[in-house]
Amino acid sequence: MESRAYAHALVDLLFDHVENVATRPVVEWTPARELRDLVRIDGTTRDPLALAQLVARYSIQLHHPSYMGHQVCPPILDAATTDLLISFLNQSTAVWEMSPIGTVIEKEIVRWLADRAGYPDTAEGTAVSGGSAANLTGLLAARARFDATKRPIVVVGADAHYSIARAAAMMGIPPADVLKVATDDAHRMDVAALEETLAAVEARGDAAVLAIVATSGSTATGAFDKLDEIALLRDRYRTWLHVDAAHGASVLLSDSLAHLVRGLEQSDSFSWDPHKMMWMPLSLGSILVRDGVWLRRAFEADAPYLFHAGSENLGEMTIQCSKRADAIKLWLVLQSRGTAPIVDAIERTAALTRYLYERIVASDDFEPVHEPALNILCFRRRGFDDEQTAALRERLLRSGKAWITTTVLRNERVLRVTMMNPRTTERDVDAMLNALRE
Numbered sequence: 001m002e003s004r005a006y007a008h009a010l011v012d013l014l015f016d017h018v019e020n021v022a023t024r025p026v027v028e029w030t031p032a033r034e035l036r037d038l039v040r041i042d043g044t045t046r047d048p049l050a051l052a053q054l055v056a057r058y059s060i061q062l063h064h065p066s067y068m069g070h071q072v073c074p075p076i077l078d079a080a081t082t083d084l085l086i087s088f089l090n091q092s093t094a095v096w097e098m099s100p101i102g103t104v105i106e107k108e109i110v111r112w113l114a115d116r117a118g119y120p121d122t123a124e125g126t127a128v129s130g131g132s133a134a135n136l137t138g139l140l141a142a143r144a145r146f147d148a149t150k151r152p153i154v155v156v157g158a159d160a161h162y163s164i165a166r167a168a169a170m171m172g173i174p175p176a177d178v179l180k181v182a183t184d185d186a187h188r189m190d191v192a193a194l195e196e197t198l199a200a201v202e203a204r205g206d207a208a209v210l211a212i213v214a215t216s217g218s219t220a221t222g223a224f225d226k227l228d229e230i231a232l233l234r235d236r237y238r239t240w241l242h243v244d245a246a247h248g249a250s251v252l253l254s255d256s257l258a259h260l261v262r263g264l265e266q267s268d269s270f271s272w273d274p275h276k277m278m279w280m281p282l283s284l285g286s287i288l289v290r291d292g293v294w295l296r297r298a299f300e301a302d303a304p305y306l307f308h309a310g311s312e313n314l315g316e317m318t319i320q321c322s323k324r325a326d327a328i329k330l331w332l333v334l335q336s337r338g339t340a341p342i343v344d345a346i347e348r349t350a351a352l353t354r355y356l357y358e359r360i361v362a363s364d365d366f367e368p369v370h371e372p373a374l375n376i377l378c379f380r381r382r383g384f385d386d387e388q389t390a391a392l393r394e395r396l397l398r399s400g401k402a403w404i405t406t407t408v409l410r411n412e413r414v415l416r417v418t419m420m421n422p423r424t425t426e427r428d429v430d431a432m433l434n435a436l437r438e
């Protein structure tokens with residue numbers, strides 16, 4: 001098949017696939033061995049469209065209204081189509097001379113995101129691959145300002161994403177120096193316990209807190225830490241506040257939900273993933289640093305063939321050298337459709353999660369583990385132990401009727417839903433609960 005014909009046919013295939021996705025199972029459950037046989041590279045050449053069809057068929061169908069799984073979204077179609085533009089032109093945005101247009105678009109997106117959060121003009125940032133890279137980058141900026149004569153301690157909430165401990169490990173900070181603060185009844189970092197931890201570190205003398213890491217939209221329960229109270233402690237103990245808002249920062253766009261991140265503007269840095277609650281295809285994360293000097297300081301590099309004084313290079317503020325121009329897809333959506341589709345999706349998925357919570361409260365066979373703050377809810381089947389819960393979830397996935405996850409919360413395995421699809425309806429939510437019952 002000729003390349004242009006393949007491109008046209010592929011776009012049609014994908015739009016048809018998304019439009020008809022509800023007629024498919026959420027996943028066609030297939031053992032890994034069978035999948036491997038299907039993709040074996042054996043020297044024969046095949047029709048590219050047939051190969052694309054194979055990939056589409058065996059994918060987890062994120063566009064399916066019964067997909068309520070992890071925090072990966074069914075992307076806005078215009079953004080997904082724009083990925084083709086990004087790949088075709090292949091602009092590498094770390095270096096200005098390789099992508100003037102990609103660079104200014106990324107800087108425009110960074111400025112737009114920083115403005116939404118109420119950051120000052122000193123703020124800088126970059127697009128990154130996602131929350132994990134953003135968290136590492138935020139901590140590297142914190143270290144650039146840290147008093148290097150002291151032993152660095154990172155203080156996090158007990159439900160912080162694992163990427164924080166991993167970032168600390170990559171920076172040579174051992175697990176014993178990543179101090180976990182207990183969570184309160186609403187699964188937020190307990191502010192009184194945080195203060196005790198900060199005071200204990202200060203009393204040691206040999207160590208100092210490199211950063212407090214708060215979370216806005218925790219992975220397990222979607223809880224939002226009390227940022228304004230935590231910022232006061234940051235001031236009192238003169239340290240850095242990084243907020244992992246990879247999941248939750250997008251509520252800034254919604255008038256009714258923005259209160260969840262009150263105080264974010266006081267942070268020193270934060271992570272915000274448009275590939276989560278802004279419905280961008282993977283990948284597009286971002287890191288914003290209130291005073292961009294520390295971001296630049298963290299990545300000072302000697303590369304005279306690329307970086308020249310006074311230049312616009314994004315590569316002077318990031319880990320990457322080859323750097324995909326992913327900000328273009330968000331820029332194009334914002335410039336052509338505005339924020340309405342994103343705000344609508346945020347508010348719809350939050351309302352549906354509330355609906356699920358109410359259905360569970362009203363039932364005699366399920367119970368919620370917490371109230372949802374946004375679009376994540378953990379719940380349990382009454383009377384089920386950890387093994388039964390894991391088996392229940394697996395049976396549901398195999399049935400193809402719905403896709404949910406599980407996690408361990410305070411030593412108990414529970415069922416977990418992340419409502420990521422704005423096309424999910426109340427009927428789909430009821431059907432998911434009924435499928436679990438069956």
Ligand SMILES: Cc1ncc(COP(=O)(O)O)c(C=O)c1O
Nearest residue numbers: 071130131132161219244246247
């Ligand atoms: C709160 C939080 N932070 C960070 C991450 C990591 O983001 P990414 O998968 O984009 O690296 C996640 C992922 O689910 C998350 O929920």
